[in-house]
Amino acid sequence: MKLGSLKSQSLDGELCVISRDLKTAVKATHLAPNLREAMEKWSQLEGSLQQIYTDLNNGKANGAFAVKESDFHSALPRTWLFADGSAFIYHIRLVRMARKAALPETLTTVPLMYQGECGQFLAPTQDIPQRDFSHGTDFEGEVGVVTDFVPMGVTPEQALKHIKLFVLINDVSLRGLIPEELAGGFGFFQSKPASALSPFAVTADELGAAYKEGRVHLPLNVTFNGEFFGKANAGAMHFHFGQLIAHAAKTRDLAAGTIIGSGTVSNEEQGAGSSCLAEKRMIETIETGAAKTPFMKAGDTVQMEMFGENGQSIFGRISQKVKSV
Amino acid sequence: MKLGSLKSQSLDGELCVISRDLKTAVKATHLAPNLREAMEKWSQLEGSLQQIYTDLNNGKANGAFAVKESDFHSALPRTWLFADGSAFIYHIRLVRMARKAALPETLTTVPLMYQGECGQFLAPTQDIPQRDFSHGTDFEGEVGVVTDFVPMGVTPEQALKHIKLFVLINDVSLRGLIPEELAGGFGFFQSKPASALSPFAVTADELGAAYKEGRVHLPLNVTFNGEFFGKANAGAMHFHFGQLIAHAAKTRDLAAGTIIGSGTVSNEEQGAGSSCLAEKRMIETIETGAAKTPFMKAGDTVQMEMFGENGQSIFGRISQKVKSV
Numbered sequence: 001m002k003l004g005s006l007k008s009q010s011l012d013g014e015l016c017v018i019s020r021d022l023k024t025a026v027k028a029t030h031l032a033p034n035l036r037e038a039m040e041k042w043s044q045l046e047g048s049l050q051q052i053y054t055d056l057n058n059g060k061a062n063g064a065f066a067v068k069e070s071d072f073h074s075a076l077p078r079t080w081l082f083a084d085g086s087a088f089i090y091h092i093r094l095v096r097m098a099r100k101a102a103l104p105e106t107l108t109t110v111p112l113m114y115q116g117e118c119g120q121f122l123a124p125t126q127d128i129p130q131r132d133f134s135h136g137t138d139f140e141g142e143v144g145v146v147t148d149f150v151p152m153g154v155t156p157e158q159a160l161k162h163i164k165l166f167v168l169i170n171d172v173s174l175r176g177l178i179p180e181e182l183a184g185g186f187g188f189f190q191s192k193p194a195s196a197l198s199p200f201a202v203t204a205d206e207l208g209a210a211y212k213e214g215r216v217h218l219p220l221n222v223t224f225n226g227e228f229f230g231k232a233n234a235g236a237m238h239f240h241f242g243q244l245i246a247h248a249a250k251t252r253d254l255a256a257g258t259i260i261g262s263g264t265v266s267n268e269e270q271g272a273g274s275s276c277l278a279e280k281r282m283i284e285t286i287e288t289g290a291a292k293t294p295f296m297k298a299g300d301t302v303q304m305e306m307f308g309e310n311g312q313s314i315f316g317r318i319s320q321k322v323k324s325v
Numbered sequence: 326m327k328l329g330s331l332k333s334q335s336l337d338g339e340l341c342v343i344s345r346d347l348k349t350a351v352k353a354t355h356l357a358p359n360l361r362e363a364m365e366k367w368s369q370l371e372g373s374l375q376q377i378y379t380d381l382n383n384g385k386a387n388g389a390f391a392v393k394e395s396d397f398h399s400a401l402p403r404t405w406l407f408a409d410g411s412a413f414i415y416h417i418r419l420v421r422m423a424r425k426a427a428l429p430e431t432l433t434t435v436p437l438m439y440q441g442e443c444g445q446f447l448a449p450t451q452d453i454p455q456r457d458f459s460h461g462t463d464f465e466g467e468v469g470v471v472t473d474f475v476p477m478g479v480t481p482e483q484a485l486k487h488i489k490l491f492v493l494i495n496d497v498s499l500r501g502l503i504p505e506e507l508a509g510g511f512g513f514f515q516s517k518p519a520s521a522l523s524p525f526a527v528t529a530d531e532l533g534a535a536y537k538e539g540r541v542h543l544p545l546n547v548t549f550n551g552e553f554f555g556k557a558n559a560g561a562m563h564f565h566f567g568q569l570i571a572h573a574a575k576t577r578d579l580a581a582g583t584i585i586g587s588g589t590v591s592n593e594e595q596g597a598g599s600s601c602l603a604e605k606r607m608i609e610t611i612e613t614g615a616a617k618t619p620f621m622k623a624g625d626t627v628q629m630e631m632f633g634e635n636g637q638s639i640f641g642r643i644s645q646k647v648k649s650v
Contacts, residue, residue, distance in 0.1 A: 011365070011580075040336070078580070080403060080444025083514070104509040114511040115440040119405025119580035131478060131576065152650070153456055174576060184429040186439040187512015189408070193576040251456065251499060251518040255336075255403070255444035325477070 001053040001203045003028075003165065004316075005035050005073040011120070012036050013073040017052045017061075018200050022069075022316055026061040028052055035076050035201070039257035042148045042164050069316050074121040074197035075167050076146060080255035082118035082195075083248040084142070084171060085111045086263035087237040091279060094266070098282040099179050111239045111247045114188050116171065118259060122196040124316065127323035128172055129193075130298060136176030137296040137322055140264040141222045141275030141304045142169040143234045145241050146201060150254035159245035160214050162254075166207065168198035168220070168304050168315045169261050175278055175295060197259075198304070198315035206314060214240025216306075218314075220265045222275050223303045229280075230273030232265045234306075275304075298324040326378040326528045328353075328490065329641075330360050330398040336445065337361050338398040342377045342386075343525050347394075347641055351386040353377055360401050360526070364582035367473045367489050394641050399446040399522035400492050401471060405580035407443035407520075408573040409467070409496060410436045411588035412562040416604060419591070423607040424504050436564045436572045439513045441496065443584065447521040449641065452648035453497055454518075455623060461501030462621040462647055465589040466547045466600030466629045467494040468559045470566050471526060475579035484570035485539050487579075491532065493523035493545070493629055493640045494586050500603055500620060522584075523629070523640035531639060539565025541631075543639075545590045547600050548628045554605075555598030557590045559631075600629075623649040 004025060005013030012034035016025045031045050032038035038045050055061040086092055089107065096103055104112065122128065130137050146165040154162070177191040204211050210218045217235030239247075244260050265275045274280045281291035296302070304318040329350060330338030337359035341350045356370050357363035363370050380386040411417055414432065421428055429437065447453065455462050471490040479487070502516040529536050535543045542560030564572075569585050590600045599605045606616035621627070629643040 078405060081442070086511070101510060106505070106509065110505075110509070112509055112511045113514050115442070115514060117406065117440070117577055119583070120578060129477065135576065152454065177576070180431070180435075182510055182512075184431065184435070184437055185426060185507055185512070186411070186437045187507075187510070189438050189440060189512075189573070190576045194578070247515070251460065251502070251515045252442055253445060253519070258444070 001050055002200045002206060003035055003049070004075055004200045005077050007071055007073055010034065011078060013077045017049060017056055018067060019056045020312070022067055022200065022313060024056060024064045025067045026052060026056050026064045036079055036257050039146065039148060039164065042256065069199050070125045072199040073123050075199060075201035076197060076257060076259065078120050079118050079257040079259060081258040082116040082261065083113055083258065084116045084261035084263065085113045085239065085244040085247070087111060087239040087244060088263050088266035089238045090268045091264045091266035094279045094282040098278055098285070108238060111244055113244065113247055114192070116192050117194050120194060122194050122320070124196050124199045124318045126196065126320065128320050129325040130322050131325055133297055134176050135174040138173045138175050138277045139296070139302040140171040140173050141220045141230065142171050142264060143216050143220065143262045144169045144197070144259045147245060147254055147256070147258045147260065149256045150245060150249050150258065152249055152251065152253045154246055154249045156242035156246040159249065160242040162245060163204065163241060165201040165203060166216065167201045167259070168306060168318055170196045170302065170304055170318045170320060171261060173276070196318055196320060198318055200316045202314055208308065214242045218306050220275055221305045221307065222273070225301055228273065230275045232267040232272045232275055234262065234265045236267050237262055296322045298322050326375050327525045327531060328360055328374070329400055329525045330402050332396055332398055335359065336403060338402045342374060342381055343392060344381045345637070347392055347525065347638060349381060349389045350392045351377060351381050351389045361404055361582050364471065364473060364489065367581065394524050395450045397524040398448050400524060400526035401522060401582060401584065403445050404443050404582040404584060406583040407441040407586065408438055408583065409441045409586035409588065410438045410564065410569040412436060412564040412569060413588050413591035414563045415593045416589045416591035419604045419607040423603055423610070433563060436569055438569065438572055439517065441517050442519050445519060447519050447645070449521050449524045449643045451521065451645060453645050454650040455647050456650055458622055459501050460499040463498045463500050463602045464621070464627040465496040465498050466545045466555065467496050467589060468541050468545065468587045469494045469522070469584050472570060472579055472581070472583045472585065474581045475570060475574045475583065477574055477576065477578045479571055479574045481567035481571040484574065485567035487570060488529065488566060490526040490528060491541065492526045492584070493631060493643055495521045495627065495629055495643045495645060496586060498601070521643055521645060523643055525641045527639055533633065539567045543631050545600055546630045546632065547598070550626055553598065555600045557592040557597045557600055559587065559590045561592050562587055621647045623647050
């Protein structure tokens with residue numbers, strides 16, 4: 001099943017079911033006004049939503065309309081918690097090398113995680129605002145999961161059962177602000193402004209065999225200014241999503257609608273490319289002694305998309321441009 | 326004007342206007358179902374809410390009922406962003422001394438701030454769950470402000486105009502988890518579980534002359550296990566709330582309903598006491614060579630309250646007990 005949030009008067013948008021081929025949609029606001037509220041009663045609504053999805057795919061849904069991705073918000077336009085992990089160890093190694101920061105002693109045993117802005121995600125086709133080029137605007141391509149209510153103290157295995165939906169995330173990062181901010185000791189804040197999600201969120205069955213052991217084993221296709229930038233496989237997570245959820249829930253319940261991010265998808269393999277500029281810059285530095293690729297400037301564009309084995313776009317596309325404000 | 330959120334089927338509670346003496350309340354759900362949604366259209370609703378408040382104080386509000394504080398959630402039961410500053414320099418010095426951490430070079434020029442859990446605040450009389458005594462459960466007494474929508478890049482002076490309500494906050498902190506978590510470099514996460522707000526939120530006029538220059542110049546009364554613990558004056562903030570809001574909004578818009586916390590209220594003056602155990606423990610260490618006061622154990626209670634010049638409780642009382650879970 002695929003779900004989306006049609007732009008509307010409400011900041012939450014309107015709950016829609018989207019066809020498997022992303023060509024048609026139908027409102028499901030008679031079940032819940034928006035996806036955020038639907039997450040609170042997921043077990044009650046899932047069957048009805050699934051029925052609408054079946055009807056829609058069979059061309060039998062009343063009120064179906066053609067999808068225009070720019071009419072949709074981020075799949076979940078706003079929610080209660082965005083706990084962003086960093087589960088790709090190769091990414092951590094490269095970005096810490098880039099800012100000459102030490103690796104944590106618990107690198108492979110305790111997930112890194114911070115709490116990100118989730119009160120107003122950018123739409124998937126919305127411009128990324130840039131107040132100052134020196135902020136070092138970067139994209140980070142991630143996979144995320146959306147949970148129902150998760151009780152404090154959940155185990156990683158139990159946590160996997162709380163994953164209800166998957167999304168893509170462009171976790172916008174301001175590299176120029178990170179060193180000073182982290183030196184203060186309180187972690188990211190200004191350096192992690194509003195991110196964007198993919199237009200559509202999907203259930204695990206849409207990923208088929210690619211979803212196993214708490215990881216999505218598919219490449220994340222990233223293009224930068226229209227050219228190939230990365231196709232790193234998201235299955236390379238060191239910690240799986242169950243472990244990330246359990247980490248987040250160690251000392252708190254997680255509200256229904258919580259988004260857990262994978263961290264920047266990253267593979268060490270040659271040819272996989274990268275899912276953020278910081279990595280590419282560090283690889284350039286290692287290979288040539290200096291970073292050549294600048295951070296994003298006004299007019300630069302980034303696209304993120306993931307395709308199923310049949311070549312079908314799973315989540316729709318994140319496609320954003322940097323704009324000076 | 327004073328507002329509160331009556332517990333109900335909804336996780337947001339129901340919007341209520343509360344009388345100045347905190348004795349009576351009346352629902353205002355015909356204006357907005359809850360305070361979170363009221364914050365989104367504050368300028369439209371403020372006048373109508375004020376009229377209800379006037380009627381309620383005059384004993385003329387239809388449907389008024391007697392207030393029982395335990396029937397109320399935290400003033401804003403859940404919201405989109407809790408950006409918690411640390412504006413009391415004396416507190417920063419003491420807690421960093423306690424964990425042998427360096428002071429940031431920008432201590433007096435750039436506010437420290439992290440993003441805290443706000444998807445489900447504890448109620449003001451709800452137990453603080455403790456999974457493990459070694460987590461070092463502590464309270465932190467703070468003052469907070471609730472804003473309407475704040476555009477990115479706001480100046481500190483403009484930011485003051487976006488303050489619509491004031492609350493008290495018990496920012497629950499797990500001291501035992503902080504050193505390892507901050508050493509990882511990503512800041513607080515597990516060490517900052519769900520906090521509680523005061524039952525009632527109030528507009529600036531309820532603070533009278535005590536609110537000036539972006540600070541609330543009143544003592545925060547803290548009792549621990551029923552005994553005096555602190556009465557530090559909240560007016561001692563180094564950074565005022567306008568500066569904290571501007572810091573939070575440097576690279577993002579702030580959603581209506583954003584809560585900005587002052588950080589632990591702290592005064593250097595003898596006799597002011599403390600608003601958290603970590604400070605008291607550090608003072609004991611300085612004075613006697615060792616901390617005597619343990620962190621909170623099951624059954625320990627903390628109360629926080631602030632009184633106006635006439636002796637009237639302004640925000641109602643936060644009164645919580647630690648419970649093993």
